[in-house]
Amino acid sequence: MNFNYVQWLVKPLATISISVMLFTACADPVPDDYTEEVVVEGFAISGRPLNNIKIYRSIPLSDTFKLSSAIITDAQIFVSENGTPVQMEFVPDSLGGRYQATDTSFRVKPNSTYTLNVSARGKVLTGTAYTPNDFSWLKKPADTLMYPGLKNEIKIYDSLNISWTPTPSASRYVIAMECLDTIRYGVYLQTPTADSNRRIRDKEQFESGSLIASERTRFGFALVSNTPTVWLAFKWFGAHRLHIYSGDKSFSDWFSLVGFGRASQYDYRRGSIKGGLGVWAGATPITADIFLKKDKP
């Protein structure tokens, strides 16, 4: 039988092509609708004041994010420590304001439960944080370290090994290296100089281009109660404070979301606020100060 190409190939192809063109329009444009959410961000850190709870509204995607214009100043906030209420107040500041314990001498305690209840913009948000027991250093970092140079970063140095007493409730520990002074360097030396501080590397491999590239604190994780302190933890030379946090599950989940500074999308499973977005988490820290000396001016 002869094959009639026009009838049995061209026409069906043409029909399909036309149909295809019609389907081409079936794409969803980038949405511009806005749904306001209430966000709470607060951490109960053992030994520290309860002074930095932020309550704000999420803002439209068409606006530049500015916390000061999003802060909710009239939220009703209730915090209790092991069932005992903690009086809270709103305090304005340069970032729009925060909620803190009215008693400025109040300190978060270890092995305690902190419940949070917020009423704002017609919504009720709740959360529960738990601070683990105190723990202590077994081997602190050296108070002065000499940077070995970029090419020697991957070598091992015994002085970098640190360890602490384990806390049973922690699935992992959050490690924070905070640079205390990104400007000055020489003033901290035994014989002070006018030398200023600078960054260690021209380019930070995984932070480059991110919003946290300029943050003074870098986070990491340890799965057990010992770790080598690695050069990657330092972004500048000079005076630093190392924090080891043993946190509750909310604390660990939050840091798995934001800790590496690359998250662009909120994940409700990493948040700990019922009825809204954000975090209410507890942790107990230990700290140690380190001065990182330059390998070259």
Add this chain to the structure above:
Amino acid sequence: MDGVVSGFVQDSITKETLVGATVSLVGTRLGSITNKSGFFSIPKVATGKYTLRVSYVSYKTNELPIVVEETGSLSLRVLMVASSVMGNEVTVQADRIDERRQINVSRVNIPMAQLSQIRIGGEADIFRALQMLPGVLTSSQISSGLYIRGGSPDQNLVLLDGMTVYNPTHLFGFISAFNNDAVKDVELLKGGFPAEYGGRMSAVLNVTQKDGNQDHVEGLVGVGLISSRASAQGPIGNGSWFIGGRRTYLDLLLGLLPSDPESPFPSFNFYDVNAKITQNFGPYDKVSISGFLTSDALGLEQPGLLFEIGIGNKATSARWSHIFSPDLFSVFTVSASNYRNGFNGNNSGFRFEISNSITDYTIKSELEWFATNKLTIKGGYEGNLFNFTYAQTTGSGDESSPGQSSTSLLNIWDNLHNLFAQGNYLATEDVSVQFGLRSNYWSKSNLLTFDPRAAVRVQLTEDIAIKGAWGIFHQYLRLAAAPDFSFFDTWLPTDNTVPAGRSDHYIFAIETKPWDGFNFNVDVYYKSLFNINELRQNQTRASSVAEVFYVGNGHAYGLEFFLQKKMGKLTGWIGYGLGWVNARFDSVNRGEEFRPKYDRRHDVKVNALFTLDERWDLGASFIFQSGQSYTGATSQLMGGAPGWDGGLVMVNPSQRWGLRLPASHQLNLNVNYKTTIFDLPLRIFLDIYNVYSRRDIWFRYYDTTKPLPEVTDVRLLPILPTISFELKF
């Protein structure tokens, strides 16, 4: 007294056995189709003279006079002569008799000659070719993972000469790890597969390697943009051998270029090797030993940073085919397959290593009994011994002098036992049924399950048949993988913290032959999926499978149209698929139903190959698909931390994968030219991938590092012309 006509169908020159050849006795309704070993059997043949007709695509139909004598059996080796042009040989009535016996619901068998024409970057790729079929989707143009009727790639059983291949891809999923030069036959069962296959919920891809040329030594060398390849085959003893390999040479070329030690080129290479040796021990026994090896390696070393990634498969099988009698055929296979991947990196003293592997030792025996002209029974046993390993280390130092570290280790042994039995029964001249049962026992979970399978075929008229299939399919292995990259695939068993995966298939199909040489099929399917998994991202430590995955359910349904022409100067197909996939997990998308990223409503595929003359072939393929899904956002918030002055901006997502990207479409052209050089056949291939350079969107995300969150599209490959060569000797 009735006899049995049996034997093998082979290529007349290479003696390669031919799979799926149609064998019939002219003037009767008796016939058969060769199995994976090229064997056929026609029982209950009355004494007398007949003409045996054998036909196979790309070969001239062979007709032989035979005599079935009173001794009862006749054993043959039928040699087929290849046709240089796919002529308009018409399969006549006898073919259709045998198609009535073979129900083959949702089975696709594309001739290798057609599969080899579908290339990307000059590389002929089986998976790329299968992606040209309706109902077979991909996550992107640069991924060769097969999403078949709503199932994900880990739900497909991929077999190579009976060996299970756990990661059949190179270049992190860009192309498959199967070298077309080594492949004889590719069979895809898109659903409703029979009881002889199990362990996966969606589909079966059955790849058979070539045995090798039993007549003379021949070889082939090919040079392409991405890789080059070579193969050789020839006779040995009373059998043959085959060996072939591919390697990319990007690392070798980059090594010749000057590079900045502060910012060097990454080093990447892949290779694969296929080998097989086959021996016939008399007319009743055949032994073959196959091997398969793949490797991908990526590395970078610069001051303060080094990493290495290694991915690979190793597999070997030994297969013994034995003919007990003309109507009783057996295959006994032992195989071992290992897939491993590993990453180790050191960033300014922070060392991180992760590695995992799956090793599968399998023993399988099958008996195929051609009981009567109406009834074929197949049964067997398959036992698998698995070893899963996983290791994760964080610490300091380097490999030569590691510092303090912490390591998580997992080492699990487990075994799975399967028994199956299935029958094909020609109830009447127009009705055949297939029934089967597979039982599975999974030791680690102490779980016994049964997978019943059933299919029916009714020939309504000479040219129209309807088919239906139903079955239950259990799966015990789970894959933790990123959806777009085959980068860090980790196979895990089902333990007692999660139930086994299961799917139920319901398929209805209409099969027609509108004109000679054409097939037109319509398939309607519904698939329910139970206990499917999504990876828990950011999980750094897990002691059970439930801590690695979220588990949920889903369903997929749709219909497919497929018009195929296998013979003549113009061959190819047009396919259209319309499908839906939905899933629901308690811990994903706040427990609401969502469609997976790879759900595409419309799927149009056109593939054509035109043989202009003895030297020139022209080919074209066109794909149109509804856009993939993306997740929108409804507002933005900040993520802060103790010690941060600001924080990072995040968007609050809306319905997961709730929006659709623009449709993707692409046209590829290829031209093949045959000539000779030094009297050796040379083929030159010119391929133009993405002719009108449509840069489809790979994925869309919100870039929150800008002052305003910016919707950013990452686009796929532009036009890519390539030229490659193939020389035979």
